[in-house]
Amino acid sequence: MTTQAVEKSQDGLNTLQIGRYRIASRLILGSGKYKTMDLMRQSLEASGTCMVTVAIRRVNLQDRTESPFWNAIPKDTTILPNTAGCYNIQDTLRTARLARELLETDLIKLEVLGDTQTLLPDTELLLQATKILVQEGFTVMPYTNDDPIVAKKLVDLGAAAVMPLASPIGSGRGILNPLNIQFIRQVVTSVPVIVDAGVGTASDAAVAMELGVDGILMNTAIAEANDPVQMAHAMRLGTDAGRLAFLAGRMPRRDHAAPSSPTQGAIGGSK
């Protein structure tokens, strides 16, 4: 491939189509846990992200100091509200509807968690909530287990993306079951597969993209890095590198060595 052709192939490198939303980055970032708003702003910029998740919480009626939160979100960023912290259907639906009213968006990152210990999704409730919110006109992006059967069901219910975890939220353990992520990629062909949660460092992002997923959503890996801005940049490069490697198609794995230099003509003679 010529340099020109490589550049051309990169035009399409960073586009994610989620329902009717065209997102110009494959990296989606969370906005939690940053030490300062300024660090968050710089990290978001360094990552090149065009989509940022936010949470919905009660107004603090005692402390009405306004946070400079919005000033830290780059302009033209698509905001993706989540239902984090919801453990039942009713709270999940209420949170999604309030988010839609507040942000005037039908996008929702749908989380229905099973317990506070693992933060793993309750997929039975997730399927129910997906069905209801799709019917209500939401663009639903469910956070789910690395389970291809559930992934397929979510798509059949009208989810606009499927977001399997790499490992538990905030654990930074990388992709625990790459085979399942590949299975999900194989059964989900009509909407993006976005690895959500558990990515710890840039190589995890690259591995996820090499498995053929369309995007990655992360928060803690950047926010809790010693230098979040530098890690955000690394995640951008890792994501791009993994995507390019996937598009390029890797060489086959072999059980035995295969010399890269000609076997004939070595000065000691052939073995």
Next chain:
Amino acid sequence: MKIVINGKSEDLPDGMTVKSLLESKGINPQIVACELNLNVVRRMQLAEAQLKDGDQLEIIRIIGGG
């Protein structure tokens, strides 16, 4: 009248609407969303949403999250 706001019971003068309540608490309606007795109150209808004894009101905002 007694109203539960964000999970806490408060005594309020009769005749308030959601909009007048937000104003009395110094909350900018543009940066919050409200839910009255489990139903979202549309922004345009805040002034019409009359509060009555026993109502449950949620006032929410956006914060950082993943």
